[in-house]
Every structure is written in C-alpha cells, then in structure tokens.
Amino acid sequence: MKFTKTAVALSAAALVLMSACTTPTVTGTPAAGASDTPGSAAGDLKITILPKNLGNPYFDTSTKGMEAAAKEIGATTEQVGPAEAAADAQVQYIETATQQKVSAIALSANDQTALCDSVKAAQAAGVKVVTFDSDAPTCRDLFINQATSEGIAKVLVEMAVDQSGGSGEIAILSATANATNQNAWIDAMKADLKANHPDIKLVEVAYGDDQDQKSFDETASLLQKHPKLKVIVAPTTVGIAAAARYVSTSDAKGKVMVTGLGTPNDMRAFVKDGTVKEFALWNPEDLGYLTVFAIKALADGTITGAEGDKFTAGKLGAYTVGADQTVLLGDPYKFNADNIDNFNF
Numbered sequence: 544m545k546f547t548k549t550a551v552a553l554s555a556a557a558l559v560l561m562s563a564c565t566t567p568t569v570t571g572t573p574a575a576g577a578s579d580t581p582g583s584a585a586g587d588l589k590i591t592i593l594p595k596n597l598g599n600p601y602f603d604t605s606t607k608g609m610e611a612a613a614k615e616i617g618a619t620t621e622q623v624g625p626a627e628a629a630a631d632a633q634v635q636y637i638e639t640a641t642q643q644k645v646s647a648i649a650l651s652a653n654d655q656t657a658l659c660d661s662v663k664a665a666q667a668a669g670v671k672v673v674t675f676d677s678d679a680p681t682c683r684d685l686f687i688n689q690a691t692s693e694g695i696a697k698v699l700v701e702m703a704v705d706q707s708g709g710s711g712e713i714a715i716l717s718a719t720a721n722a723t724n725q726n727a728w729i730d731a732m733k734a735d736l737k738a739n740h741p742d743i744k745l746v747e748v749a750y751g752d753d754q755d756q757k758s759f760d761e762t763a764s765l766l767q768k769h770p771k772l773k774v775i776v777a778p779t780t781v782g783i784a785a786a787a788r789y790v791s792t793s794d795a796k797g798k799v800m801v802t803g804l805g806t807p808n809d810m811r812a813f814v815k816d817g818t819v820k821e822f823a824l825w826n827p828e829d830l831g832y833l834t835v836f837a838i839k840a841l842a843d844g845t846i847t848g849a850e851g852d853k854f855t856a857g858k859l860g861a862y863t864v865g866a867d868q869t870v871l872l873g874d875p876y877k878f879n880a881d882n883i884d885n886f887n888f
C-alpha cells in the first residue's frame with residue numbers, strides 16, 4: 544500500500560517536524576534557476592506554499608514533502624502564511640506571490656470562495672493556483688485531494704460507530720466554520736449517519752478554529768453541555784490533539800472516546816493511555832510531495848487539468864487527473880495501539 548510503505552520509509556526524519564512557530568514566517572528552499580517571470584521549465588519553477596496556518600504540525604509535514612519534491616525537480620519553494628486559520632489573512636499572501644510573479648501557489652484554502660478574487664488575479668498574471676488539503680473549487684487550476692470526502696466520512700463514521708457501540712450521542716469538534724475540507728467531510732458524515740446509523744445522534748458541531756486553546760475550551764464545553772456524550776469526533780489534527788489532552792485528565796476519560804483525524808506523533812500518548820482507541824489520517828508528506836509534482840506537470844504542459852491527464856509523481860508513481868480537475872492521493876488509514884509505533888510523523 545502506497546501510504547504504508549512511504550510512511551514507514553519516512554519515519555527516521557519526521558520528529559523534527561514537530562517544532563511549531565506562532566508568528567507568520569517565510570521559509571524556503573534555495574533558489575534554483577532564478578527568473579522573474581513565471582517559468583515553465585523545472586529550473587524556473589518558483590512555488591509559494593500557503594497553508595491554512597503556520598505552526599500546525601500537519602502543514603509542517605506537508606511542506607516537508609513539498610520541499611523534498613522541489614529538491615528532486617530543481618524547483619524553489621517559499622512557505623508563507625498566517626498564524627491563525629482565516630481566509631482574509633491568506634489574501635495578502637496570494638497578492639504578494641502574484642506581485643513576485645511566482646510560477647505557482649500551493650494553497651490550502653480557509654474558505655471555498657472568499658479567496659477567489661485574489662486567486663483569479665494571480666491566474667490573470669500567469670500564476671497557477673493549485674489547492675491541496677482544502678479546496679477553492681470554483682477558481683483554482685487543480686485540487687490535490689487527500690481522499691474523497693465520502694471516504695474520509697466513512698472512516699470517521701466507522702470509528703464513531705465502533706467506539707459508541709452503535710448508538711447514543713456523538714459530537715464533532717471541527718476546525719474553522721468555513722473550512723472547505725472539514726465542511727465537506729461533515730456533510731458526508733451527516734448523510735452516512737442518517738442513511739445507515741439512525742441510532743446515533745449527532746448533538747453538536749463545535750469549532751475550535753484549528754487553535755489549540757479554543758479546541759481545548761470547546762471540548763470542555765461539549766462535555767459540560769452533553770453529559771451523555773459517548774464520542775467526540777475531531778476531523779482536524781489540531782482539534783483531536785486538544786480534545787484528547789482535555790479528556791485524558793478529566794472525569795470523562797474512559798467514558799467519552801476521542802477520535803477523528805490526527806497525526807501519529809500528536810496522538811501516540813493518548814492511544815497508549817487509552818483516551819484514544821483509533822483515529823485516521825493520510826500521509827501529509829505524501830500529499831505535499833504529490834502537490835509539487837502536479838504543479839510541475841501543470842507548469843510544463845504535461846497536464847492541463849483535464850480528466851484523464853496523466854503524470855508521474857516521483858517515488859509515488861503514476862497519477863491520473865479525475866473529474867473537476869482533482870487528483871486523489873489515496874485512502875485514509877486507521878491508526879491504533881497495534882500499529883501506531885510503525886509511524887513517525
């Protein structure tokens with residue numbers, strides 16, 4: 544399986560990813576073949592990486608994959624971004640990248656549509672805009688999707704069903720209220736619950752805004768408001784870690800299970816102490832790596848974004864563009880006490 548092989552192979556280097564920065568910063572790989580016009584040859588390829596927020600280990604890991612791919616193909620990357628996940632805070636970075644005439648922006652969008660004016664201005668200036676992780680479907684050139692919304696929702700619901708015993712109250716602790724990715728996953732979860740699990744009641748969707756403290760406080764509030772709660776599902780790496788930390792030292796430990804999408808390194812202690820039975824994710828490093836190879840293919844004309852277009856993404860192998868200019872990384876993967884020590888990211 545692509546995910547497993549790669550994740551294990553990457554394990555040696557991954558602990559360095561856990562360092563966090565709290566203020567907007569710029570990081571990057573050294574310039575290769577500098578040019579001040581948008582380039583198409585790999586040597587001219589300049590990529591601005593714009594995650595939802597900085598200081599989030601998930602994006603530290605996807606950026607690491609982008610930098611590795613950029614090094615392989617001789618492209619240049621620069622990571623910029625806001626400290627807090629908000630669409631308006633991302634606009635200025637898109638505008639700056641446009642003025643700098645970079646070749647492409649790799650964007651995890653904090654809102655489906657709010658970034659589209661600045662995205663369209665970037666495109667008009669010759670900049671390719673490729674979303675990864677969280678989409679802006681009406682304006683980007685290509686979306687690199689970690690897994691289908693239905694696939695992610697199915698795994699989240701399966702874990703909630705298993706950990707609740709198939710009935711009773713569950714709550715969702717999400718990221719920001721406008722996040723394209725979490726909202727798509729939550730909609731698909733609601734449909735799955737309604738169709739297949741009528742005995743499970745989703746009592747609340749709370750928003751921790753991908754901030755540790757807010758997610759921690761929202762967890763306390765969910766537990767207080769819903770004394771019969773059985774499972775908190777947090778489809779965000781920031782939210783699940785904060786929820787598990789709160790529950791692990793509260794009376795709810797052992798009564799309310801925490802699950803969702805997390806990184807193995809964030810969740811390891813909570814799996815070992817029994818707060819978390821099982822959670823899921825894909826490999827964010829692979830997502831970043833694939834994104835840069837897709838950008839290269841778009842920039843050099845190997846693909847246009849049309850369904851059926853094919854390109855090769857280095858060590859990950861061959862990919863085909865699907866419907867709606869989307870490239871799919873693969874399926875989510877479940878982590879539990881039996882396998883978590885095989886992963887280090």
Ligand code: RAM
Nearest residue numbers: 601718778779780781804
């Ligand atoms: C957080 C972000 C990101 C999401 C992961 C699961 O890091 O919200 O967009 O994909 O969680």
